[in-house]
Amino acid sequence: MNPTRTSVTVVVPTYREVENIPLLVERVRGVREQSGLDLNLLLMDDDSRDGSAEAVQALGLPWVQMVTRTANRSLSWAVLDGLKHTKRDVFVVMDADLSHPPEKIPEMVALVEGGADVAIGSRFVEGGSTADDWGFLRWLNSRVATLFAMPLARLSDPMSGFFAMRRSTFEAGRDFNPVGYKILLELIIKCRCVRAVDVPIHFDNRRFGKSKLSFKEQLKYLQHCRRLYIYKYGTWSHLVQFLVVGLSGLAVNLTALTLLLRVLGPQKLDVALAIALSMVWNFVLNRRFSFSYARGQAVVRQFIGFVAACSVGAVVNYFVTLGLWGAFEHKQVPALIGVLVGTGFNFAASRFVIFRSKHVRPETQAIG
Ligand SMILES: Nc1nc2c(ncn2[C@@H]2O[C@H](COP(=O)(O)OP(=O)(O)O)[C@@H](O)[C@H]2O)c(=O)[nH]1
Ligand SMILES: [Mg+2]
Structure with a gap:
């Protein structure tokens, strides 16, 4: 192994994703092989009990690890715990449901290595897209949520769950206190990220299982934005x-x-x-x-x-x-x-x- 190679951990929060995990591992394996990146996959599972842990074990891949959490079930806290576990140079956060293309990982890693504080997989920049069947309501919902994030950070896709950051940037952060599922905004504010770079992605619909994004989570998002306004603007x-x-x-x-x-x-x-x-x-x-x-x-x-x-x-x-x-x-x-x-x-x-x-x-x- 080349000792100067950047080491990367891909942190994936999972809850009941047993059908998606093998597909995700396959896609990430492809990226590993093609890019030559020293890349690990860390699945932060909230005790799904759907065979996910067994599936990961059966794969027997040294670069794939699953941590089972039993306390404080939450997407955001699962990601934060995963990042604290990570002792490698760069981390990437993404969903398990293959909405996010792992093939973009090398580009994102290169951007943060090149000085960006955070590289964000964005659906709403030129070259980015979403699956065709996004109805008007889903689109509107996403745009309104983006508006609420505007006073916090000028980003094309602040709702994105696909991003890369250097570990040193994360470790400079403090006061983490997220509610709900938008961990990117929390990290950008609490780690004081200034240089955010977009990477256009195509956002696919999940093939298996269902979304855990409920109306209650959306209300929590508003609460989270309010907390971040207070943190940022006192x-x-x-x-x-x-x-x-x-x-x-x-x-x-x-x-x-x-x-x-x-x-x-x-x-x-x-x-x-x-x-x-x-x-x-x-x-x-x-x-x-x-x-x-x-x-x-x-x-x-x-x-x-x-x-x-x-x-x-x-x-x-x-x-x-x-x-x-x-x-x-x-x-x-x-x-x-x-x-x-x-x-x-x-x-x-x-x-x-x-x-x-x-x-x-x-x-x-x-x-x-
Ligand atoms: N650890 C953990 N992961 C979660 C939880 N809720 C959702 N996830 C994972 O977070 C990612 C995004 O969730 P998803 O339901 O696809 O949300 P959506 O993409 O906004 O519809 C997926 O990989 C989920 O398995 C949770 O409570 N705990
Ligand atoms: Mg999803």
Whole structure:
């Protein structure tokens, strides 16, 4: 064996893929022989009990290994565990169902050896494609999911499960904490990958077994994106969530006021009720989403603090608006500035006083 040859491990998460495994091994064997790469196959199986382990054993190939996991069943954690096992120079992650062409592995390995942080098998670049029977809904689903990933990384196919990375890049990563099945995004953010290169692939339909991608997994994807936004953007991500919650509170306020004016009087009471309702609404959503790290703290104290901050914010708004009143011909301008300053005050008080994160330890796990 040539000692300077790059060693590669192909990490494949598997769950009930007994029919696909022999086909995958055959295709990877072809790549090994043709490319001359020093290539191992590591199957990370979540205790499928469908004969997968026996099938791998029966093959008796020293370069094919299966690890059976029994705890924390999850595609992403199976991949992470596989990567921690890997002591070779480069790893490639791919699915077992032959959706991904193993023949692209040498090109991907060469790209990361040449300096790319990650090489991604992409369906959506020139030369890439998907199987013909992708219906509109599947296509739309994939495009929407890609949109959610845009603030995290500008990639043509961030949903891809086929990619290569140097082990050193992975080992520089920390705080891994994926939910759901999109491990590529997790790695790109937590390993701070900058140079991502696309490799066009044809994405085939699986021939045997069925997809484990359920609706529940898709919801987890949104949760995962949110976690990554918070990780990447910190306080900015809290601010965006706070503003989105604020807008939803405005809609609640206006809807409630409209309804109350129809069914209940007096009008002063309607206005007060609509304000109170939107304040409770904002509090609940901010506690659940914008500042969810502080959910463990006393709710009553937080609520009183939040109402106080909103009230002081309103006073700040009032005085800023009046202070700038004479400076503008169009009075909407000082009013808008007043709203912005008042909202800024509310946010700062919420983020750094009421929902402060002083004693909260994030649920994260370092590699190693
Ligand atoms: N270890 C492990 N592998 C999984 C799990 N769920 C899916 N996989 C594997 O991950 C890969 C992608 O899953 P698949 O069901 O094909 O998802 P899809 O390609 O998005 O439809 C396949 O190799 C699956 O066998 C899991 O919970 N644990
Ligand atoms: Mg698949």
